[in-house]
Amino acid sequence: MRKRRKSLFTLLFTVVLAISIINGQNHPILASSIGKDTLTMITSPDYPPFEYYENQGNTRKIVGFDIDIANYIAKELGFKLEIMETDFGGLIPALQANRADFAMASMNPTPERKQNVDFSLIYYQGRDSIVADKGSKITKLEDLAGKKLGVQLGTTQEQNAKKMAAKLPGMEIKLLSKAPEMIQEIKSGRIDAVILGEITAQGFTQSNPELGFYPLPPEDKEAGGSAVAFPKNSPLVAPFNKVLQKMIDSGDLNKLKTQRIAAIKDTLIPTQAVTKTGLNFDISRIIPDIPFILQGIPVSLMFTLLSLFFGLIWGTLLSLFKITGIKALTWFANAYTSVFRGTPMLLQLALVYYATPQLTGYNIPALQAGVLTFTLNSGAYMSETIRGGIQSVDKGQTEAALSMGVPYHLMMWDIIIPQALKNILPALVNETIGLLKDSALVSTLGMVEILRSAQIVGANKYIYFEPLLFAGLIYYVLVMSLTFSASALERRLRLSE
Incomplete structure (x- = not known):
């Protein structure tokens, strides 16, 4: 009887030990090779629903589709996750300076970027869309002939637009830095249309009903898509690819995407359409976000x-x-x-x-x-x-x-x-x-100072003027307060002479 119990105990111990080794074999080895138990992710949180700020009372929290994926991967690999932020143009320099272990910001693995950083497999492939004024009758690529098209600098949309320009006579390309600026250029009449990712285009047109978006035929998956960026020769590339493939095969990736799209749509407040000569201005759209800007x-x-x-x-x-x-x-x-x-x-x-x-x-x-x-x-x-x-x-x-x-x-x-x-x-x-x-x-x-806070609110709400004008008002009040205080001090010094 004792031998049976001892044998049973030994068997159970062996099974538990084997399971522990199998479940944990990747995590300790990977953690020891990196030399830490926390991964640092860097992102540019101004591109909802992929990465953006969520306001919860007096707290600020970066959330989004990419953040959900990063949390999932970190948990699977047995790491804690720390999130840093910077401007989009600072992501690759931050990786090169080893400030972060990886970057996620809907980044396309272009050949130029591959020379400086490594990339994971493509985890999201979205269609591009044309965004234009509903009265412009621009609904497909052929309609862009003889028109002025806006695209974001350094994106795959820029590369695709240059290819289209060779086929569409008279089409002119204007390079812009940020998506809200591109939308504003349409509304001001300086360009006729822009090309954006489908989800982003949906957000802008829902918030600006005078605009329409028209999805384009899907491109070759190798030509674009979003991937995780790493410093050169990072040991994280293979483990990340393994988890990403698991998420794709199980459908978890699509579930996260659907949840985030639904969450961001609930925050949008449509406004009445205006003509190109009008000003689409409604301060009520940013009232809930004023505390965020004031921070x-x-x-x-x-x-x-x-x-x-x-x-x-x-x-x-x-x-x-x-x-x-x-x-x-x-x-x-x-x-x-x-x-x-x-x-x-x-x-x-x-x-x-x-x-x-x-x-x-x-x-x-x-x-x-x-x-x-x-x-x-x-x-x-x-x-x-x-x-x-x-x-x-x-x-x-x-x-x-x-x-x-x-x-x-x-x-x-x-x-x-x-x-x-x-x-x-x-x-x-x-x-x-x-x-x-x-x-x-x-x-x-x-x-995240005054202007950056306003830009984040504008990106989250797919609007432009209201948060920037409110930021301008804050700067003006601060400058006038400083000027008044200095004048009072100067008068006092003169009286003391």
Whole structure:
């Protein structure tokens, strides 16, 4: 009896152990080869229903068809999932800098992209559609002859449009950056039609009833479709392909797609159609999303104030370098100012954010990269302003302080610089206003500030004007508040003289 029990126990133990090994054999091996238990996904959450923000009270959450797939795969492979965001143009640079393990953003595996990153198998193949004004009678490809067609830059639609242009006489192509801009170009009469993915086209036409969408015949599946992007030689490609194929065969992928399409359609609010000369404007469409846009204010103010504080310190040091009389310091300050004033801030931002990990090995966060870039840039501009302010102070005060034996650094800190800052206060206010408006650039790093929040709302609702105009109102209120406060401070300083 005991032998039977022992044999039975041994058998059960062996079965359980075997099942555990079979179920877990891929996960520990894969996790150990990567060296972590969390996968980082990067996306551009402005393309519903594939990736977009869902507002739940005061919380922001990135959801969508691609996010559902990523969660499914991570669970199957035994990983946790962390989601980062950036502008669409920053996805591949982020993978090249090893900021993320993979990217999903309805990305097409074009030959140019394959040279820089690896791709999974195609997990979604949607038809393209023509979107045009219902009165234009443009319903098929042949109707585009002699018309102006809009397509999104860097997409398979752009490649297909160039092929069509060779067959359709007189067709002109206009390249645009974002889908909402393309729709607005139709409504303003600058182009006659655009080509978009079928699901996206449905969303825009439901929200803009004056437009119609007309699906095109399906293209060769190898020519387009959406795939997961990975850094070159990533060990995740094969495991992802295995799970994706399982999802396709079981029908789970189609279920996720259907659920997301239904969810996004419930959020759309159609408006009355208008003519091309009218303005389709209805602020009520974004009222539920106003709290979401307002949450971008602290981010913009944080970047502005931190950059102003550190930029003022750095600009003061540079200005002292320029007037110190030491040739090496003067040359450095002038050369530095020349470089940072002579190149766009957007370029500087991209170099700091994407090049730093590759050059130093430090994966600099977006917040630090933004503040550092703004500090370096504003310091260059402020140095000239502060230098002018210092030189505007009466030289007699410098001579008097030195004659009394006051050390040079104390004289500058206690006597000259306070007067210089008082003289250049209006210029500093202008620099602060410029920093506040330029804070919109950090959206390219995935920081959701005021403008980015408005763009996300517009993308989610398939609208254009309302969220941007509301963002403009926020900027205006902030700038006017800053201007009023500066004027009050300036009056008080004058009274204290």
